[in-house]
Amino acid sequence: MSTLTNPAELTAVEICAGAGGQSLGLHLAGFRHTLAVELDGDAAVTLKRNLSRLAADEGHPEPVVAVGDVADESVWRPEDHQGVSLLAGGVPCPPFSLAGKQLGSEDERDLFAWSVEAAGRMSPDAVLLENVRGLSMPRFAGYRQAVLDRFADLGYRADWRLLEAKDFGVPQLRPRFILVALREEFAPYFHWPEPTPTVQTVGGALYDLMAANGWEGAEAWADKADRVAPTIVGGSKRHGGPDLGPTRAKRAWRSMGVDGLGIANAAPGPEAPIDHIPKLTNEMVARIQGWAGRGYEWDFADGRGRKTTTYRQIGNAFPPPVARAVGLAIASALRKEGSSMGDLGAASQYHDEVYRALQEHGGFMTMAALRKALGGTVDDAEIERRISYLQRDFVVDERRRGATTSYRLGDWRAFRGQQDHGRHAAFATTKLRSKIS
Structure with missing residues (x-):
């Protein structure tokens, strides 16, 4: 039975909310937060300040902003929020980041x-x-399949989609991997959002800000900055001051006439040479992330005047226009609007056949048995490669009989709330807390 008692009132609980990029996007899509949870104190101040103002402007109750580890039962309890329309969040990226070790469940x-x-x-x-x-x-692949299967156990139809921020009006190369799950009642009405027809450039997005202090070179600069930006890198508290990413990204910025070695306090003034290569301000970075022009200017907590704090909040955010586009698609499904011919999860490119074969069999499978289960479409080398991936996120038992090796899928190593999981001890240290972003 649906928990959506009034389709016109869509509520949201957001975890790992950061400074509110997803929050703003979901608000613009019609969702109203009842709770947001965030670990970082500065981001939580930003979140509370803006969500409270949005609620006051509309005459809605002020949402609760809880500060702390989202998995800490003393911070919040999921059972206390049953009946909400949407659970949303941007959980930590480092376990999966291409720039890191991709430890997955081991992180x-x-x-x-x-x-x-x-x-x-x-x-x-x-x-x-x-x-x-x-x-x-x-x-x-196996990790993703385990997520999909667990959602199916819980009565949801789920799937993944890789969305590019530039396809939704954000002048930035910022691919985000999105998971949407809906109860069977609503899933047929869900359709992934279609890209917008126009792509904005850095120059087009920032010209007015770059010219605001009278720099005569702003127009020529905007003409040169004629493409989308590299991915903004927010960084973490372990790193020093703000800059616009690794060496390759800085080269891309330089080709557009931007100095990526830091963040400026203000746009260039009339004294700057026409061929000056400016740095971006935090206001400019926020616009490249999609914050501006959405009917509400986000007010960032500045960490006692430290522009690095503001930059990290902006740089680590989920672009509001992308969140809005996905949020609108979810809201439409929850209201059962439009066609009920959506195929959420029906033909996902993100399924994993090796994981599924081992899981469904339940016991030990030889390579020959796995080959047969996969219809002979995957060779032994590929099966072995996928098993090596599975062994990083799951317990995979091996049994040898002569020259034959059999495999059996065991427990998922991922933290799901287990009392004996290593995350509890690790998170109690300040070291892990500083690495969480």
Whole structure:
């Protein structure tokens, strides 16, 4: 039975909310937050300040912003929020990032599997989780399949989609890997959002800000900045001051006439040479992330005047236009609008046949048995490669009889709330807390 008692009132609980990129997008899609949970204190101040103002402007109750580890039962309990329309979040990216070690379940920061269990405890009508492109790679095929299967156990139809921010009006190459899950009642009405027809450039997005202080070179600069930006890299508290990413990204910025070695306090003034190569301000970076022009200017907490704090909040955010596009698609499904011919999860490119064969068999399978289960379409070398990936996220038992090796899929190593999981001890240290973003 649906928990959506009034389709006109869509509510949301958001976890790992950051400074509110997803929050703003979901608000613009019609969702109203009842709770947001965030670990970082500065981002939580930003979140509370803006969500409270949005609620006051509309005469809605002020949402609760809880500060702390989202998996800490003293911070919030999912059972206390049953009946919400949507559980959303941007769980930590480092376990899956191409720039990191891609430890997946072995990384104590991984909260994806825990978020699925939180959904099971809350029973929302829909779930939206976003992460980095790395989670879409073959390395995590089994992990993704385990997520889909667990959602199926809980009564949801789920699937993944890689969405490009530039396809939704954001002047930036920022691919995000999105998971959407809906109860069977609503799933047929869900359709992934279609890309917008126009792509904005950095120059087009920032010209007015770059010219605001009278720099005569702003127009020529905007003409040169005639493409979308590289991915904005927010970084973490472990790193120094803000800059616009690794060496390759800085070269791309330089080709557009931007100095990526830091963040400026203000746009160039009339004294700057016409051929000056400017740095971006935080206001400019926020616009490249899609914050501006959405009917509400986000007010970032500045960490006692430190522009690095503001930059990290902006750079680590989920672009509001992308969140809005997915949020509108979910809202439409929850209201059962339009065609009920959606095929969420029906033909996903992100399924993993080796994981599925081992899981369904339940016992030991030889290579020959696996080959047969996969219809002879996957050779032994590929099966072995996929098993090696599975062994990083799951217990995979091996049994040898003569020259024959058999495999059996065991427990998922991911943190799902287990009391004896290593995450509890690791997270108690300040070291892990500093690495969480």
